[in-house]
Amino acid sequence: MTKKIETKVVKRTKVKKEMTLLRAIERVVEVSRESKLKAEAMAEMAEETRYLAKRYGITEHQAILFCICMEKGPRRVDYDDLARHLDVNNIRILSYAEDIDALVRRRLLRYRDAKDEDEFDIPQPVIKALKHNEVYELPQRTGLDCATMFEILNQWFEDLDDDAITPVDLMSEIDVLFKDNPQVEFVKQIKEIGRMRLEDKLLLLLFCHLLVNRDDDDIRFGQMEDCFTTSADFMHTKGLLRTGEHPLMSRKLIEHRCDDGIADTSRYKLTEATKRTLLAEMKINAVEEKLSDVIKAKDLKAKEMFYVEENRRQVSELQSFFEPENYQKIHERMQQTGFRTGFACLFYGGPGTGKTETVYQLARTTGRDVMVVDVPQIKSKWVGDSEKNIKALFDRYRELVKRAKVAPILLFNEADAIIGIRQQGAQRAVEKMENSIQNIILQEMESLDGIMIATTNLQQNLDKAFERRFLYKIKFEKPTVEARANIWRTMIPDLKDMDVQTLAAKYEFSGGQIENIARHYAIDNILHGNTGDALPMLISHCDNEKIGEPKTSCIGFVSS
Numbered sequence: 001m002t003k004k005i006e007t008k009v010v011k012r013t014k015v016k017k018e019m020t021l022l023r024a025i026e027r028v029v030e031v032s033r034e035s036k037l038k039a040e041a042m043a044e045m046a047e048e049t050r051y052l053a054k055r056y057g058i059t060e061h062q063a064i065l066f067c068i069c070m071e072k073g074p075r076r077v078d079y080d081d082l083a084r085h086l087d088v089n090n091i092r093i094l095s096y097a098e099d100i101d102a103l104v105r106r107r108l109l110r111y112r113d114a115k116d117e118d119e120f121d122i123p124q125p126v127i128k129a130l131k132h133n134e135v136y137e138l139p140q141r142t143g144l145d146c147a148t149m150f151e152i153l154n155q156w157f158e159d160l161d162d163d164a165i166t167p168v169d170l171m172s173e174i175d176v177l178f179k180d181n182p183q184v185e186f187v188k189q190i191k192e193i194g195r196m197r198l199e200d201k202l203l204l205l206l207f208c209h210l211l212v213n214r215d216d217d218d219i220r221f222g223q224m225e226d227c228f229t230t231s232a233d234f235m236h237t238k239g240l241l242r243t244g245e246h247p248l249m250s251r252k253l254i255e256h257r258c259d260d261g262i263a264d265t266s267r268y269k270l271t272e273a274t275k276r277t278l279l280a281e282m283k284i285n286a287v288e289e290k291l292s293d294v295i296k297a298k299d300l301k302a303k304e305m306f307y308v309e310e311n312r313r314q315v316s317e318l319q320s321f322f323e324p325e326n327y328q329k330i331h332e333r334m335q336q337t338g339f340r341t342g343f344a345c346l347f348y349g350g351p352g353t354g355k356t357e358t359v360y361q362l363a364r365t366t367g368r369d370v371m372v373v374d375v376p377q378i379k380s381k382w383v384g385d386s387e388k389n390i391k392a393l394f395d396r397y398r399e400l401v402k403r404a405k406v407a408p409i410l411l412f413n414e415a416d417a418i419i420g421i422r423q424q425g426a427q428r429a430v431e432k433m434e435n436s437i438q439n440i441i442l443q444e445m446e447s448l449d450g451i452m453i454a455t456t457n458l459q460q461n462l463d464k465a466f467e468r469r470f471l472y473k474i475k476f477e478k479p480t481v482e483a484r485a486n487i488w489r490t491m492i493p494d495l496k497d498m499d500v501q502t503l504a505a506k507y508e509f510s511g512g513q514i515e516n517i518a519r520h521y522a523i524d525n526i527l528h529g530n531t532g533d534a535l536p537m538l539i540s541h542c543d544n545e546k547i548g549e550p551k552t553s554c555i556g557f558v559s560s
Contacts, residue, residue, distance in 0.1 A: 020133045021055065024048040028067040034087040037064070055135050058106060062099045066108055070130075074122035076112065107138055113163040124405070142180045146281035149184055152177065154213040154403065157206065160226050167227055171198050174205065189278045193251070199237065200247050202227045207254055207270050212282050213403065214294060215396045218257060219268045241268065292373045292393055294400070294408070300364035303357060304490055306483045306511065307476070314474045315358060318345070322366040322451070324406050342448025344469055346462075347455045349476035352512020355455040356413055358476075368451070369408040371397055375415055390437055394444045407450045415454040419466045438463065445469045479510065487511050491518035492534070499535045507542045517541045 027048045035041035042049075045064075052063035065082065072081040083093040100120065103109040108126055112119040129136040139152055156173060159165045165173075178187045186208075196204070206227055210216040216223075221238055228234040240246035242265045248254045255271050256263035275284045307315060320326060321343075334341045347355040363370045373393060397410045412418065418437060442465055445452065454470070456462065467473075479487070485504035488495060491514055509517075520541045521534065 019048075019051055021052070021130055021135070022133070024051050025067045025070055025130075028052070028064055029071045032064055032068065033085060036088050037061075037086060056106070056108065058102065058108070059099070061096070062103055065096060065099055066103055069103075069109060069120065069122060074127055076119055076121060078119045107136065110159070110164045141177060144181045144184060146184050146186050149177065149181060149186065150209065150212045150282070151403070153205065153209050157209050157213075163226075167202055167229055168198065171202050174202075185281050186278060193253070196247070199228055199233060203237075204248055204253055207268070208278060211270060211275070211284060212279065215292070215400070216294065217269045218293075220266060241265075292371050292396065295360075295363075295370045295372060297363055297367050297369050300360050300370075302364065303361060305354060305358060305361060306479060306486050306490075307354075308478075308480055308483065311474065311476055314472075315362070318472060318474075319362055319365060322362055322368065324367065327366075327407070340446065340448070342445065343451050343471055344445055344448060345451070345453045345472040345474070346467075346470040347453060347474050347476065348462075349457070350478075350510060351457050352510040352515075353476045353479075354511050355476060356411075359409065359411055359413075359453050359455070363409050367406050369400070369404065370411050371400060371408055372411045372413060375412060375417055390440050391444075397450065401450045410450060410452040412452070412454040414456070416456045416458045416461060419454055419456065420458070420461045420463060438466075442466065442469065478508065481505055484509065484514070487514045491515060492521060492538075495534060495538075499538070502535065503538060503542065507546070509542070509545065513545050517545055
């Protein structure tokens with residue numbers, strides 16, 4: 001007898017995943033590919049397009065275009081990309097131009113060049129929000145304070161610099177912003193000035209923006225060019241500025257910068273009266289000395305560096321640490337464990353050995369701006385408002401860190417004067433002032449949130465309190481014969497190999513010294529022509545260079 005075995009059929013139901021922005025975008029991209037946006041495809045992805053349209057406050061067609069831009073970009077997307085994805089002709093795709101405009105106004109897209117509007121990309125804040133299943137919201141435009149208003153201006157002027165908005169459109173945006181925030185004193189003061197041409201008003205706002213957001217009170221013509229719709233308007237304005245006849249100068253809103261009482265007709269700044277009236281809310285000190293400058297990462301030039309093996313390993317490790325993703329992870333871990341989040345580094349060694357250039361190359365490769373502190377200027381200002389000035393430096397740096405996507409580097413170059421051994425039992429006013437300054441810097445290093453690097457030639461004079469606060473300390477060693485040979489080859493590419501070996505073996509020069517000699521050699525060739533036999537001339541320059549050679553030497557370096 002066969003026993004019948006009963007089998008129980010279990011009905012399995014498919015669990016539907018929760019809808020998220022990324023899942024909806026992925027589904028829309030999949031269904032819309034080569035769909036020509038036919039009715040069947042629209043119906044198949046209707047749930048996702050409605051979800052995205054509702055979340056972002058846009059139409060369903062705009063949601064589809066946004067999804068395709070995310071897939072094809074998020075950088076450098078054009079109408080051809082959209083046409084190929086949907087499998088439609090160019091005429092059809094151009095009918096969606098108004099939808100693209102709407103996405104730009106919603107700040108979900110940004111024109112790469114506002115002059116032709118052919119290419120667009122996804123702004124970084126939109127992508128960042130999307131990673132967390134959040135919708136990027138337009139910044140609040142009403143009820144603002146002055147600081148928030150300048151944050152918005154900072155973003156808009158960056159867009160102008162990137163050609164993502166035209167001067168006319170930018171001024172329209174600013175006019176609406178000012179109209180919606182009449183309570184801001186800055187807006188009231190701008191209104192008090194009276195009628196101005198669009199270009200003049202935008203130029204004045206540029207000066208205010210650069211001072212507040214970039215700590216830049218030394219404006220050159222290259223920074224002004226984007227404020228003009230035509231080259232002719234810009235050239236005309238340059239002429240008026242040079243002669244001092246520009247309306248903003250006639251109304252004493254801006255002025256030439258002066259060095260030793262002589263006006264420099266290529267450099268401009270806000271007048272002290274303008275700072276006191278227009279920027280009173282931002283607490284801009286009209287008489288404060290400018291003790292630092294900011295170098296943008298994109299303006300730093302690539303240079304090949306030559307190190308001994310240990311220095312190469314140390315710099316490589318530091319570069320890895322400075323990479324934004326690694327830095328962010330370490331920063332967050334430090335916060336979680338209760339450690340200080342600031343990172344102070346000391347580069348020490350002989351002069352001309354590449355300490356400063358290493359800072360610049362680290363900044364360039366990791367996308368970090370550099371706030372360079374003018375240490376001699378600080379020294380000259382110690383008597384009087386010294387405490388205020390040194391605190392202002394760190395206040396500026398904190399503001400830069402707050403506004404930057406990637407924390408900049410605070411560089412104290414040739415810092416011997418401010419990190420040296422403190423005076424014990426100081427009696428004289430200057431000695432007390434020096435100790436006071438050093439105490440402030442030590443306190444600021446304790447609460448630092450960012451990256452500070454100090455370079456010094458005299459490590460033996462470093463105060464012990466400073467030494468403890470530097471987490472990374474790198475001594476740049478004297479270059480080897482092989483490293484010197486590489487520097488010679490890079491500096492003077494047409495040099496014979498035998499001459500390279502002779503110079504590298506005979507002269508224990510730093511990279512900075514070799515660069516000096518290479519410059520002399522280049523000047524000689526310009527003045528007298530290439531004689532063909534370079535070695536005698538180079539030996540002569542090397543012997544002259546040895547006259548000023550320091551007694552102590554260290555480290556590896558450089559080249560262009």
